Amino acid sequence: MSDRLSVSFRFDAGETASELECLPFGVHHDDEGVCLLIRMGPHRILLDCGLADISTLVNRFQKSAPRGSSPLPADFVLVSHAHPDHARGLLALHKAFPLLPIYASEVTSKLLSLNWQEQAPQEVPSFCQALPLRSPVEFKDGLVAEIIPAGHLPGAVAILLTYTTKERSYRLLYTGDFFLSNSRLVEGLRLEELRGIELDVLIIEGSYGTSRHPHRRTQENQLAERINRAIAERCSVLLPTPTLGLGQELLMLLRSHHHFTGRDLDIWVDRSVAVGCDAYLELLSHLPPSVQNFARHQPLFWDERIRPRVRRMQPQQIPDLSSPCIILTDSTADLSEYCQKGTGYWLTLVPEKTNIKIHDQYSRLMTVETYLLAQHSDGPGTTKLIHNLRPQHVIFVHGSPTYLADLTSLEELQNRYHLHSPAAGTLVELPIGETFLQPAAPETNYEGELTELGTVVTITLPDAITADPRWRHFADTGLIEARWQGEDLVLRGLSQRELLNQNSDRFTWSDLECCGTCRHQRGQRCWNPASPLYNFKVTLEGYCPAFERNIEKSPES
Ligand SMILES: [Zn+2]
Numbered sequence: 263m264s265d266r267l268s269v270s271f272r273f274d275a276g277e278t279a280s281e282l283e284c285l286p287f288g289v290h291h292d293d294e295g296v297c298l299l300i301r302m303g304p305h306r307i308l309l310d311c312g313l314a315d316i317s318t319l320v321n322r323f324q325k326s327a328p329r330g331s332s333p334l335p336a337d338f339v340l341v342s343h344a345h346p347d348h349a350r351g352l353l354a355l356h357k358a359f360p361l362l363p364i365y366a367s368e369v370t371s372k373l374l375s376l377n378w379q380e381q382a383p384q385e386v387p388s389f390c391q392a393l394p395l396r397s398p399v400e401f402k403d404g405l406v407a408e409i410i411p412a413g414h415l416p417g418a419v420a421i422l423l424t425y426t427t428k429e430r431s432y433r434l435l436y437t438g439d440f441f442l443s444n445s446r447l448v449e450g451l452r453l454e455e456l457r458g459i460e461l462d463v464l465i466i467e468g469s470y471g472t473s474r475h476p477h478r479r480t481q482e483n484q485l486a487e488r489i490n491r492a493i494a495e496r497c498s499v500l501l502p503t504p505t506l507g508l509g510q511e512l513l514m515l516l517r518s519h520h521h522f523t524g525r526d527l528d529i530w531v532d533r534s535v536a537v538g539c540d541a542y543l544e545l546l547s548h549l550p551p552s553v554q555n556f557a558r559h560q561p562l563f564w565d566e567r568i569r570p571r572v573r574r575m576q577p578q579q580i581p582d583l584s585s586p587c588i589i590l591t592d593s594t595a596d597l598s599e600y601c602q603k604g605t606g607y608w609l610t611l612v613p614e615k616t617n618i619k620i621h622d623q624y625s626r627l628m629t630v631e632t633y634l635l636a637q638h639s640d641g642p643g644t645t646k647l648i649h650n651l652r653p654q655h656v657i658f659v660h661g662s663p664t665y666l667a668d669l670t671s672l673e674e675l676q677n678r679y680h681l682h683s684p685a686a687g688t689l690v691e692l693p694i695g696e697t698f699l700q701p702a703a704p705e706t707n708y709e710g711e712l713t714e715l716g717t718v719v720t721i722t723l724p725d726a727i728t729a730d731p732r733w734r735h736f737a738d739t740g741l742i743e744a745r746w747q748g749e750d751l752v753l754r755g756l757s758q759r760e761l762l763n764q765n766s767d768r769f770t771w772s773d774l775e776c777c778g779t780c781r782h783q784r785g786q787r788c789w790n791p792a793s794p795l796y797n798f799k800v801t802l803e804g805y806c807p808a809f810e811r812n813i814e815k816s817p818e819s
């Protein structure tokens with residue numbers, strides 16, 4: 263590992279021209295965690311320490327410290343959130359540099375110790391100081407830090423650093439892991455809290471690259487649907503998850519989704535996921551009002567009274583589970599412990615695009631499938647945040663190198679910002695142009711008007727859109743497709759070619775209202791005189807207000 267940091271480190275050399283620099287010790291391209299050293303003028307700030315092995319960090323500073331001077335690697339440390347890829351190196355860091363101050367949000371400061379559950383409590387001192395949300399704190403002369411809730415996980419924050427000289431101010435924002443949508447147990451990052459900041463540097467995560475995700479509720483419904491089907495087929499479901507975040511989200515989903523409420527079913531929670539639930543219970547007052555309200559009427563997690571029952575698993579219970587059941591456990595647990603002889607069929611569901619991998623040996627014991635329940639912003643969310651902040655420099659971290667390369671090759675970003683995707687050990691210099699003009703955000707947003715009248719929704723669009731040459735193709739067939747992308751509803755014109763394409767597989771339909779499930783559609787033609795599509799050839803995913811559900815089985819997608 264240590265030879266990866268071969269680039270000369272000039273923070274203390276006093277000869278660099280720019281006031282701002284970023285030296286990454288970890289960028290989480292794979293599973294190594296995030297750890298970034300920022301220099302702003304004379305100040306050095308360490309953002310996160312998710313390194314499993316901090317020896318590169320320690321060696322560099324202990325060796326390079328001039329005699330008699332403080333060997334601290336930074337003036338202080340700010341932690342974005344409690345997930346291991348951002349925090350697991352902190353305890354070792356604290357032990358190596360006991361005088362190094364470490365700060366995080368109040369919730370994060372309380373969740374951090376879950377990263378060292380295998381260590382004796384006396385080995386894990388509380389070394390982290392809590393910072394208030396949304397309150398600028400002056401840490402050093404001219405250096406102010408502010409933390410802003412970032413969605414993703416309770417306590418997760420984006421970190422805004424402002425360094426002010428006589429001439430000007432320099433602003434850097436580190437998103438940590440962020441999510442624009444609300445999840446069940448944490449509200450999303452609110453863009454309006456960040457608008458108007460004159461930002462110079464944005465360090466942003468790119469976990470999902472440029473990929474687009476369906477609306478969060480769709481993701482939830484698809485997952486609930488799959489679990490429901492498994493239980494109906496008397497198949498138990500195993501959900502390996504991290505200690506914090508996804509597991510608790512899944513529990514809330516299972517407790518409140520109509521497929522499961524009132525159902526005579528046991529949901530077992532095992533190992534550190536259960537400890538994570540206990541930690542959430544201690545933080546109830548920091549959770550969204552809807553969750554606090556829920557918890558006034560019934561326990562948030564442990565509940566044997568209300569169905570489905572949510573119970574903590576004891577080690578001796580595994581052999582006599584009543585089947586089918588649902589089990590949430592650590593992603594590192596030995597899954598074969600659960601699927602013992604005589605316990606029926608098992609389905610293991612693994613979250614997509616995470617570091618949770620299921621060992622091949624298990625595929626003999628159970629069916630393994632994946633699902634998406636995103637905890638990070640998708641590609642459109644990432645670019646949306648960047649365009650809202652309009653920084654001079656964007657540094658991408660936290661994501662596979664290919665995903666990050668997808669982002670850095672986006673023209674809409676290349677044309678406007680200096681993009682960086684450094685490897686660990688590569689110093690990023692961040693010269694800030696004095697006469698730099700804030701790049702204009704892409705001019706793709708126009709305002710229209712929406713009128714709802716009975717079952718008909720009319721969208722009135724401005725001339726700027728209908729005068730565009732692309733409009734003719736868009737409106738060509740008179741049919742549009744609407745689709746959720748994150749929180750946005752995306753409209754797309756269907757082309758003639760698509761209308762004729764009979765084998766479109768962009769949807770799974772069974773419960774969509776569309777020509778494919780309408781009783782008036784036969785042989786891809788509309789036979790309903792009341793429909794504007796009457797007598798026309800239709801695409802199966804088309805829709806008109808005269809839709810009537812086909813009571814027979816809907817066509818397979
Ligand atoms: Zn995270």
Ligand SMILES: [Zn+2]
Nearest residue numbers: 345347348439
């Ligand atoms: Zn992360």
